[in-house]
Amino acid sequence: MEQISLIPTVSSVNKTDTFVTHSSFSHDNVCTQTERVALEKRYAQLLIENDEFNRQLVSYQGNKGALVHSWIRYREGFSAQLVENLINKFNINETILEPFAGSATTLLVAKFLGLNATGIELLPVCHLAWEAKSKIWEYDIGLLKQIYQQLYDSQPIDLHSKFPHITITESAFPPKNERDVMFYSHWFKQLNLREPEKTLCQLVLTSILEEVSYTRKDGQYLRWDYRSAKVQNRNARKIAQGKKPTHKIDFGSIATVKNVLLRAFNRVLTDITTLQNLPLHHKSQTLLKGNALLILPTLESNHFGGVITSPPYCNRYDYTRTYALEIAYLNTASDIRDLRQNLLSCTVENRPKLSLLENHYRSIGQYKRYQTILSVVQNNRVFKEINQALQTRWRRGDINNKGVLTMVEQYFTELTFVFAELFRTCQSKAYVVFVNDNVRYGGEVIPVDLLSTSLAEMLGFEAIAVYVLPKKKGNSSQQMKKFGREPLRKSITLWQKP
Numbered sequence: 312m313e314q315i316s317l318i319p320t321v322s323s324v325n326k327t328d329t330f331v332t333h334s335s336f337s338h339d340n341v342c343t344q345t346e347r348v349a350l351e352k353r354y355a356q357l358l359i360e361n362d363e364f365n366r367q368l369v370s371y372q373g374n375k376g377a378l379v380h381s382w383i384r385y386r387e388g389f390s391a392q393l394v395e396n397l398i399n400k401f402n403i404n405e406t407i408l409e410p411f412a413g414s415a416t417t418l419l420v421a422k423f424l425g426l427n428a429t430g431i432e433l434l435p436v437c438h439l440a441w442e443a444k445s446k447i448w449e450y451d452i453g454l455l456k457q458i459y460q461q462l463y464d465s466q467p468i469d470l471h472s473k474f475p476h477i478t479i480t481e482s483a484f485p486p487k488n489e490r491d492v493m494f495y496s497h498w499f500k501q502l503n504l505r506e507p508e509k510t511l512c513q514l515v516l517t518s519i520l521e522e523v524s525y526t527r528k529d530g531q532y533l534r535w536d537y538r539s540a541k542v543q544n545r546n547a548r549k550i551a552q553g554k555k556p557t558h559k560i561d562f563g564s565i566a567t568v569k570n571v572l573l574r575a576f577n578r579v580l581t582d583i584t585t586l587q588n589l590p591l592h593h594k595s596q597t598l599l600k601g602n603a604l605l606i607l608p609t610l611e612s613n614h615f616g617g618v619i620t621s622p623p624y625c626n627r628y629d630y631t632r633t634y635a636l637e638i639a640y641l642n643t644a645s646d647i648r649d650l651r652q653n654l655l656s657c658t659v660e661n662r663p664k665l666s667l668l669e670n671h672y673r674s675i676g677q678y679k680r681y682q683t684i685l686s687v688v689q690n691n692r693v694f695k696e697i698n699q700a701l702q703t704r705w706r707r708g709d710i711n712n713k714g715v716l717t718m719v720e721q722y723f724t725e726l727t728f729v730f731a732e733l734f735r736t737c738q739s740k741a742y743v744v745f746v747n748d749n750v751r752y753g754g755e756v757i758p759v760d761l762l763s764t765s766l767a768e769m770l771g772f773e774a775i776a777v778y779v780l781p782k783k784k785g786n787s788s789q790q791m792k793k794f795g796r797e798p799l800r801k802s803i804t805l806w807q808k809p
């Protein structure tokens with residue numbers, strides 16, 4: 312496979328260290344920042360800010376209106392265009408690996424371009440999305456049109472069937488919408504469809520749950536409308552205790568299940584009709600279900616021709632809470648807490664997974680490898696400096712949840728295992744692309760992009776470039792109030808296996 316030159320030409324590069332680098336890592340110089348400053352200096356030449364990658368391209372916004380990719384609103388995803396651009400730019404034409412597949416953007420782009428690909432993902436809603444999206448050429452359009460017509464003619468009634476709520480989803484729907492969701496859930500089942508159409512109908516119904524509910528996925532949280540029993544009861548308790556009720560959030564009129572379902576079904580049908588005219592490439596894309604930390608060590612060495620991924624960010628975002636409605640409906644996660652604990656440590660509730668990893672590497676006869684990888688992260692000076700700084704901030708009361716300390720330490724520890732397995736499973740000359748955000752806790756900036764790059768280098772990768780998105784991110788309002796504004800980089804890091 313021929314590789315294109317990766318060193319960007321000077322004309323396309325806008326390298327101005329002053330605006331891509333952080334000005335200070337420790338607010339008020341409370342903690343030592345020597346290692347982070349040295350890291351920044353060491354990689355300054357790799358930081359590239361230009362118009363090639365922008366926020367829209369790197370976020371789900373870029374998928375708005377995109378055929379198939381928008382069947383489920385997975386806001387944590389990156390755009391299909393970004394994946395396609397990266398594949399072209401780095402001439403990736405062998406099996407691509409996406410260890411945190413999410414809504415399967417990378418797998419789907421590979422399918423359309425005729426490339427082999429392997430993905431790994433934990434969340435059942437993402438598995439369903441891939442199963443439905445990957446079957447485009449298998450659907451019987453005539454049958455789908457009949458289903459649409461029957462849906463149009465249907466009249467939902469109360470089947471006295473209960474939505475399989477878990478504690479955190481109770482009262483998420485207006486009662487009529489909950490009855491209708493269950494009606495259509497049974498309605499689709501009694502149609503006795505073939506497997507592909509059955510999967511598609513299940514995805515369409517799952518994809519509308521948010522819109523017909525009192526909840527909205529918003530940044531890091533699931534927001535609840537004030538009309539839900541959950542908010543009403545909470546406010547009643549607050550008022551009884553002499554406290555102020557929570558700020559009133561009103562999502563306005565909530566659409567009926569039938570209307571939203573018809574719209575979603577029509578969209579899917581139109582996309583399939585368009586796409587079935589395109590040629591089907593006979594290449595294989597597979598989504599492996601489970602924890603990437605456990606699956607990666609079992610994959611073949613020197614196999615993949617490139618990696619395009621974005622892991623969960625180190626930002627306390629809990630996928631299992633945001634997607635609780637969908638997870639509960641699919642009822643496949645016997646215990647949502649298990650799912651949460653298997654996430655790469657990105658929430659303050661994650662407990663360390665080191666003993667899980669140790670046992671796993673032992674069970675596959677790779678205990679020595681486990682020790683070697685662990686020593687890489689534990690010997691990284693920037694990692695040590697950050698952990699010490701966060702300890703100091705915790706003792707000073709600058710961090711309000713001790714879980715942040717465990718999260719940050721475990722996040723980089725687990726990522727090091729991921730990087731090590733990517734190095735082993737990639738072919739020589741393969742490129743590895745990671746999209747990630749820098750973060751800040753207790754006034755301490757954590758340069759996720761450069762720390763990751765230095766860990767990757769310690770594992771054998773060559774650091775090629777760090778593309779910095781033009782508009783940097785602000786901080787949480789809490790951080791701004793206490794520690795002022797320190798714009799944070801959102802970056803695309805690029806490494807290569809020599």
Ligand SMILES: C[S@@+](CC[C@H](N)C(=O)[O-])C[C@H]1O[C@@H](n2cnc3c(N)ncnc32)[C@H](O)[C@@H]1O
Pocket residue numbers: 385387388389390410411412413414415416417431432433434437601602603604620621622623624630653654655
């Ligand atoms: C930023 S999202 C990836 C989005 C994806 N690039 C897309 O376009 O949809 C990170 C994904 O990693 C998944 N994830 C988190 N921890 C995981 C783990 N240990 N194993 C496998 N997947 C994991 C999350 O469920 C989430 O879907």
